[in-house]
Amino acid sequence: RLIFTGLDGSLLDHYSYDWSPAVAWLKRLKQAGVPVIPVTSKTRAELMALRLDLGLGDAPFIAENGAVIGLPASWQHARLDRDPRNLDGLCIKLPSVDSDFLWRRLEVLRERLKLRYRCMREMTVDEIMRATGLDEPQARQSRIREGSEPLLWDDSDEALEIFRRALHNDGLTLTRGGRFWHVVGDVDKGRSLRWLMARFEALRGEVPATLGLGDGPNDTSMLEAVDQAVLIRGAHRRPVTIANPHLYRTRNPGPAGWVEGLDYWLGESFFEPSSHED
């Protein structure tokens, strides 16, 4: 089994980024050898620090809404991964365009269509800290983008649709996170998740059972790609439609919802429910 999870607003609290309610489950999954794979808007730089803190070990990861896939040695393929970007034993895949290309397009579109938005690249570290509640090292790490650009929208809903269409015509995609809109190439979380599943199958010769947890609109494609899905109640109440018959919607937001979702799908069959633990 593989577990795929969003971070902000899912495993991590939307405001404090705390995950303490989930520690017991994370420990149990680790003991059982079940990989917990982050699928997030965050950057690779943010993830390198976080996966240590969360104790995720050597699991792969999907960063920047599907634009960056990180493979540890155990997920690399002798013939398929002749990748020069092989740092720290990780093989990094960028399935779409890079962030310099995105940035150039974003400058051109803003000028040409007279739109109002502010890209993360234009924000100071202090501004990012104020907008997100991240500490300084985290805010710096969140600016090291490789395949996506977050932006704060400062224009009308009509202008947003014009912007979305213009991006689409350029083969680019707009998706919504907790605080920012995110522009990526022709990728999403679900497609990169399927890519990892195919890699698992190529290496192990079997299709993995999958469970996914996420809270927002940018998690839809991920929650539609997994066998068992958990839609965690969002800090912002936005209706989200998920085409997956095996979907559980939590009552709790953030990491308490994350625990609730795992208790629901795995509590009885896989482990004793966490609430019965000391």
Ligand code: 2M8
């Ligand atoms: C951004 O991502 C979140 C995801 O929901 C958002 O849009 O609010 C990204 O810039 C990410 O790198 C950063 O860590 C996060 C912090 O809140 O914000």
